[in-house]
Amino acid sequence: MLTDTEKSQLDKQGFTLLPDVIPPDDVGELRRSSMMLAADERASGRGAMYLDDRAQRVWNLVNKGEPFERAIQHPRILGAMEYLLGGDCTLSSFTVNIIGPGAPNGHLHIDYPLRLMPDPRPSFPLVANSVWLLDDFTLENGATRLVPGSHLRLEGGPEPEDNYDDEVQICGTKGSVLIVNGALWHGSSANRTDGDRVGLLGFFCRSFMKPQQDHLKLASNEVISRASPTLRRLLGFNSMPGATP
Ligand SMILES: O=C(O)CCC(=O)C(=O)O
Numbered sequence: 001m002l003t004d005t006e007k008s009q010l011d012k013q014g015f016t017l018l019p020d021v022i023p024p025d026d027v028g029e030l031r032r033s034s035m036m037l038a039a040d041e042r043a044s045g046r047g048a049m050y051l052d053d054r055a056q057r058v059w060n061l062v063n064k065g066e067p068f069e070r071a072i073q074h075p076r077i078l079g080a081m082e083y084l085l086g087g088d089c090t091l092s093s094f095t096v097n098i099i100g101p102g103a104p105n106g107h108l109h110i111d112y113p114l115r116l117m118p119d120p121r122p123s124f125p126l127v128a129n130s131v132w133l134l135d136d137f138t139l140e141n142g143a144t145r146l147v148p149g150s151h152l153r154l155e156g157g158p159e160p161e162d163n164y165d166d167e168v169q170i171c172g173t174k175g176s177v178l179i180v181n182g183a184l185w186h187g188s189s190a191n192r193t194d195g196d197r198v199g200l201l202g203f204f205c206r207s208f209m210k211p212q213q214d215h216l217k218l219a220s221n222e223v224i225s226r227a228s229p230t231l232r233r234l235l236g237f238n239s240m241p242g243a244t245p
Pocket of ligand 1: 097106111189199
């Protein structure tokens with residue numbers, strides 16, 4: 001599914017930007033649904049706010065509407081994840097990350113659970129993120145920043161408050177998807193515009209790992225009963241210790 005160039009970028013740089021992956025109608029629907037969920041969670045006092053209350057995360061999207069159930073099975077994104085994490089990889093979490101006007105830089109980090117592991121970490125990818133651009137990402141509105149090649153450093157990680165000379169912002173048009181090795185130093189950047197920067201984060205892990213969200217407990221009976229074999233695998237039904245699919 002990935003071209004040789006995209007595979008080589010992932011191997012050497014730790015990221016690749018896939019343009020024009022999500023059709024415009026789907027981008028519109030996913031953005032509208034995301035913003036409605038975010039507003040509902042804020043109104044009910046359950047909004048997961050951070051970055052000085054200027055950014056918001058909505059968790060557990062698989063359970064929050066059929067458009068998200070369909071989206072997370074996108075073959076091109078799964079192809080990229082399977083390249084990095086193996087053909088049986090599973091979903092670790094699916095969230096929307098809204099970087100609002102005035103939000104400062106998000107901390108540079110490596111993804112869960114890599115910082116909890118003893119050094120040196122394995123050199124092969126264990127987790128990977130996909131950042132779905134539901135808006136154009138620009139230098140001004142919070143485009144994801146990252147340090148190319150930093151996934152090859154197998155010890156430690158970035159100092160969260162620091163900036164690095166070799167960090168870059170990844171700009172792109174809505175509908176593109178940025179694939180990031182979870183060991184790459186990355187984070188969102190400051191939003192100096194008056195509009196929201198909306199991105200979905202489809203985060204995946206190897207099948208033997210504990211996911212960031214326990215979809216086997218969180219997914220509703222309704223979602224499970226209509227789940228395709230691919231979605232069941234992503235939710236973790238094929239990777240329960242001691243059980244056969
Ligand atoms: O939204 C972004 O640009 C990246 C956010 C991120 O890396 C994260 O929250 O793990």
